[in-house]
Amino acid sequence: MIAILAYGLSLVIFAKPYNGILNIIFTASIIVWSILEIFWGVNLFRRIFGALILGFVLFGLIMG
Secondary structure (H helix, E strand, C coil): CHHHHHHHHHHHHHHCCCCHHHHHHHHHHHHHHHHHHHHCCCHHHHHHHHHHHHHHHHHHHHHC
């Protein structure tokens, strides 16, 4: 759980150069991801949100 939160914080920090909307999406997805991990801890959630975050990172790199 701590590793996930640390990973999320690093994503928020790296998301700073991109626009505000992307940053909000990053933050919201990280919070939801953390909550799902805490309560369920199901790998499916990790895969879905991991894919979403990877998509946003790639989108941010392309647009940036």
